Amino acid sequence: MAGEHVHAQEVVAAAFAAAEQGAAMSADAMGRALIQAVVERYLTYRAPADVRSELAYLAESLDDDAPVVTRGC
Numbered sequence: 001m002a003g004e005h006v007h008a009q010e011v012v013a014a015a016f017a018a019a020e021q022g023a024a025m026s027a028d029a030m031g032r033a034l035i036q037a038v039v040e041r042y043l044t045y046r047a048p049a050d051v052r053s054e055l056a057y058l059a060e061s062l063d064d065d066a067p068v069v070t071r072g073c
Helices: 002-021 027-042 048-063
Strands: none
Touching: 002 027, 027 048
16 A cells, blocks of 8 residues: 555645646645545446445544555455
């Protein structure tokens, strides 16, 4: 999972950098767009209930000291 996590962090950093440079974009809108893109991609091969469960798990983990990193639940 380390490779995927590092790559994802780089992709997200590049997307937010692009949002900061674009006058018509914002960090919040970019964040929502990234989340939506991941959810849409998930739904091409995962059941909606499974995606909902994944998102609920991640939301519940927001108060944890360490971020949750999972590998193909």
